[in-house]
Amino acid sequence: AAGVIQSPRHLIKEKRETATLKCYPIPRHDTVYWYQQGPGQDPQFLISFYEKMQSDKGSIPDRFSAQQFSDYHSELNMSSLELGDSALYFCASSGRGGTGELFFGEGSRLTVL
Amino acid sequence: AQKITQTQPGMFVQEKEAVTLDCTYDTSDQSYGLFWYKQPSSGEMIFLIYQGSYDEQNATEGRYSLNFQKARKSANLVISASQLGDSAMYFCAMREGLGAGSYQLTFGKGTKLSVIP
Secondary structure (H helix, E strand, O other): OOOOEEEOOEEEEOOOOOEEEEEEOOOOOOEEEEEEEOOOOOOEEEEEEEOOEEEEEOOOOOOEEEEEOOOOOEEEEEOOOOHHHOEEEEEEEEOOOOOOOOEEOOOEEEEEO | OOOEEOOOOEEEEEOOOOEEEOOEEOOOOOOEEEEEEEEOOOOOOEEEEEEEOOOOOOOEEOOEEEEEEOOOOEEEEEEOOOOHHHOEEEEEEEEEOOOOOOOOEEEOOOEEEEEEO
């Protein structure tokens, strides 16, 4: 079965650079979530989209933005990168009904040097 | 206040033994869902088991069962017959509200389980 696809899996950037992460949700899932997990930390909710509209906002820095496109894929754009942005970034998707289980991608590991 | 509390930063269990990972939660919603995820050292988040607030029976999925005590607001994960591959970080998470739309999960700090041969 198709899973959530994230790219790139690994990314190395310098401070003050820009990074873009991509997420392709499971087909027919209508909600996409972005989470940030720092080293040794629990995942922190950043932002979510329901039917291509931003629905909830968590602890997403102003330097970050995200959007969901007409094909339901989503992109997380991060600018003016800081050392503290080094983390594992997860995308997850969920569908209508059911338990509301979030299906996670394998994550994109960002290292800021 | 923490919405999800996992009081055990680390746990050890002998292979083939059962282990219980604790999770307590805090919500004023009547409708909510509780989830357990496993995160191996490779980093991916693997869904294990779900319990809805209105479910009267404890959830079970293979070797995983959820000991749901609603009045005590606890949702402990029980892993029976531990295997070496169970060594990982385990996160308890809660989704408040049910229905369509975006309801993000709130995670606990996690418990690192180590299975000893």
